[in-house]
Amino acid sequence: MCGICGYVHLDTTRRASEDIVKAMTATLAHRGPDDSGLYVKDSVGLGHRRLSIIDLTTGHQPMKNEDGSLIIVYNGEIYNYRGLKEELESRGHAFASRSDTETILHAYEEYGERCVEKLDGMFSFALWDHRTRTLFLARDRFGKKPLYYCLFKNQFIFGSELKALLEHPDVPRVIDMESVSKYLAYDYVPSPRTIFKDIRRVEAGHTLTVSPSGLRTRKYWDVSFDIKDEWKDAVPECSEELRLILRESTRKRLISDVPLGVFLSGGIDSSAVVAMMAEFLEPKEIRTFSIGFEEAPFDESHSARLVADFFSTDHHQEVLNARRMLDVLPEVVGFLDEPFADSSIIPTYLISRYTRGFVKVALGGDGGDELFMGYPSFAAHVMMLSFDNVLPQLWSSLSTMPFVMSGSSDQRSSRFRFQRFLKGLRYQDAVRHQVWIGTFSPAEQEKLLSSERGTVSFDPRVIYSDSLRFMQEVRHLHPLDRIAYLYMKTYMTDDILTKVDRASMANGLEVRAPFLDAEFSRFVNTIPHSLKIKGFSGKFILKQALAGILPDEVLRKKKHGFAVPISHWLRGGLKELLLETFQKGKIERQGIFSFDRVDQLIKEHLSGKKDNGREIWSLFIFELWYNKLVSSGGKL
Numbered sequence: 001m002c003g004i005c006g007y008v009h010l011d012t013t014r015r016a017s018e019d020i021v022k023a024m025t026a027t028l029a030h031r032g033p034d035d036s037g038l039y040v041k042d043s044v045g046l047g048h049r050r051l052s053i054i055d056l057t058t059g060h061q062p063m064k065n066e067d068g069s070l071i072i073v074y075n076g077e078i079y080n081y082r083g084l085k086e087e088l089e090s091r092g093h094a095f096a097s098r099s100d101t102e103t104i105l106h107a108y109e110e111y112g113e114r115c116v117e118k119l120d121g122m123f124s125f126a127l128w129d130h131r132t133r134t135l136f137l138a139r140d141r142f143g144k145k146p147l148y149y150c151l152f153k154n155q156f157i158f159g160s161e162l163k164a165l166l167e168h169p170d171v172p173r174v175i176d177m178e179s180v181s182k183y184l185a186y187d188y189v190p191s192p193r194t195i196f197k198d199i200r201r202v203e204a205g206h207t208l209t210v211s212p213s214g215l216r217t218r219k220y221w222d223v224s225f226d227i228k229d230e231w232k233d234a235v236p237e238c239s240e241e242l243r244l245i246l247r248e249s250t251r252k253r254l255i256s257d258v259p260l261g262v263f264l265s266g267g268i269d270s271s272a273v274v275a276m277m278a279e280f281l282e283p284k285e286i287r288t289f290s291i292g293f294e295e296a297p298f299d300e301s302h303s304a305r306l307v308a309d310f311f312s313t314d315h316h317q318e319v320l321n322a323r324r325m326l327d328v329l330p331e332v333v334g335f336l337d338e339p340f341a342d343s344s345i346i347p348t349y350l351i352s353r354y355t356r357g358f359v360k361v362a363l364g365g366d367g368g369d370e371l372f373m374g375y376p377s378f379a380a381h382v383m384m385l386s387f388d389n390v391l392p393q394l395w396s397s398l399s400t401m402p403f404v405m406s407g408s409s410d411q412r413s414s415r416f417r418f419q420r421f422l423k424g425l426r427y428q429d430a431v432r433h434q435v436w437i438g439t440f441s442p443a444e445q446e447k448l449l450s451s452e453r454g455t456v457s458f459d460p461r462v463i464y465s466d467s468l469r470f471m472q473e474v475r476h477l478h479p480l481d482r483i484a485y486l487y488m489k490t491y492m493t494d495d496i497l498t499k500v501d502r503a504s505m506a507n508g509l510e511v512r513a514p515f516l517d518a519e520f521s522r523f524v525n526t527i528p529h530s531l532k533i534k535g536f537s538g539k540f541i542l543k544q545a546l547a548g549i550l551p552d553e554v555l556r557k558k559k560h561g562f563a564v565p566i567s568h569w570l571r572g573g574l575k576e577l578l579l580e581t582f583q584k585g586k587i588e589r590q591g592i593f594s595f596d597r598v599d600q601l602i603k604e605h606l607s608g609k610k611d612n613g614r615e616i617w618s619l620f621i622f623e624l625w626y627n628k629l630v631s632s633g634g635k636l
Contacts, residue, residue, distance in 0.1 A: 003028025076123030143204025266303025269365025
């Protein structure tokens with residue numbers, strides 16, 4: 001796993017600067033602490049930082065082909081590179097290394113831009129073709145590996161993280177207020193946008209070609225559903241096939257020239273990965289890592305220990321307290337290039353740092369909730385489908401009654417969930433879904449955002465345009481399958497995978513996700529939704545596949561998530577920093593938020609009148625990020 005960056009002058013009379021490429025590359029040292037390399041010639045400059053996982057001796061980058069006409073910088077792992085190498089060798093290609101990087105070079109020689117369709121793995125790369133003066137960029141199917149770009153002053157600039165682009169002296173640093181609005185709605189800025197007006201992401205499953213004729217993007221893959229209704233009457237057969245494909249997906253991710261481990265939360269997804277690993281490795285070869293919390297309601301370490309003992313793994317566990325997590329908050333904000341309000345990035349960062357003390361590679365259970373409809377919001381959608389013709393009108397009227405919507409509301413309580421459920425009822429399904437799982441609705445943003453930075457639309461069709469676009473693309477599917485697709489295209493890519501990538505790579509750790517194997521996801525998406533969610537409970541078919549393999553307690557366990565006691569922290573250890581951050585003069589000078597509305601949210605929360613922890617955290621993270629951006633002169 002690595003970090004890549006570079007830039008190309010579209011005016012071929014201008015030369016790339018080695019100093020600029022060095023500076024950009026240096027910002028990515030945490031992604032690749034083992035090695036670095038540069039290529040600067042004429043109008044193109046490429047930079048690379050390497051975390052050595054496969055071919056530790058001959059995998060140096062940037063890497064050229066035999067005649068030097070192609071050169072690549074690459075971040076990722078290609079799991080089928082050995083088979084692909086044999087295929088290419090049979091077509092006359094000669095290899096000088098054992099690395100998967102060289103496989104991409106030869107695949108491009110053989111198949112051109114369609115080479116990405118041959119790659120099974122997680123990746124982002126940039127490949128410079130001297131012959132056609134073309135820069136070809138690609139991002140993996142699910143978007144596990146990041147890739148940002150900017151076209152400015154006739155230069156194309158790219159990198160694995162925003163901080164690499166911002167190191168280029170010509171990249172503008174203008175905050176996009178529409179992206180701020182989307183951040184408040186989603187808790188992250190959805191692709192392809194970023195918090196900056198002129199910088200974009202390459203979307204998951206897309207390529208981008210930069211040539212003398214301009215920029216061209218192409219979608220080469222998408223999540224697809226080919227539902228086979230016959231599975232409804234063949235649950236044992238479906239379960240067996242599911243287990244076999246998950247087993248193979250896990251096996252592929254055990255390829256490594258360095259030791260590896262697995263994140264073990266004690267939930268069904270990470271436990272399933274451990275179970276599959278146990279079919280290939282001796283128990284003590286499986287190193288499991290978990291985090292425990294001193295706050296009992298948030299601690300799941302006993303479930304992780306149960307699974308570790310069941311499989312006799314080499315288990316490592318660290319117990320965290322609030323003080324320790326708060327102490328690393330500046331570090332977390334330090335590696336975030338744009339606002340990101342998922343508080344679970346803090347324990348994810350800490351478990352990554354802990355794990356990196358033992359191994360360079362870890363497997364995780366990411367993707368299971370999206371594929372198997374495991375999130376609580378799926379149950380809410382089931383409820384809506386069950387009573388769609390009767391209850392929206394009733395509940396909409398209930399939402400106007402003070403005794404329903406007023407009073408203290410702990411965000412972990414049933415009352416809070418009911419209030420949030422009511423809040424989404426007025427909207428169509430795509431918007432309703434995001435109102436349920438996001439933070440600030442359009443009406444709430446209208447009270448919150450100042451007009452000093454420019455007019456922002458509070459039209460749900462604008463704020464939630466990303467969700468509406470994706471739902472329109474799969475309008476032919478059953479509503480629950482549409483929501484699963486929406487989760488995979490938004491929350492999973494831009495929240496879950498972003499969180500894991502930033503937190504792990506900040507510690508020089510590579511994380512692999514067996515559930516997000518293209519073949520595995522293709523199979524899962526042939527299974528009817530009725531075998532994924534039964535009543536209000538998700539992951540039915542996955543539990544059937546793992547029955548007798550995992551302890552019954554794990555299979556019966558309710559979803560917990562990597563929850564963090566944010567509301568408690570804001571009233572305790574973070575209170576002083578919170579009040580300092582939201583000083584009236586500073587907020588008014590900034591001109592993004594209404595101080596009066598922010599002050600109201602904080603006072604309600606600190607008094608215990610309401611639990612506004614989630615809303616305040618979203619604003620708090622934005623302000624910490626903004627202060628860092630200003631204090632660094634626009635360089636993160």
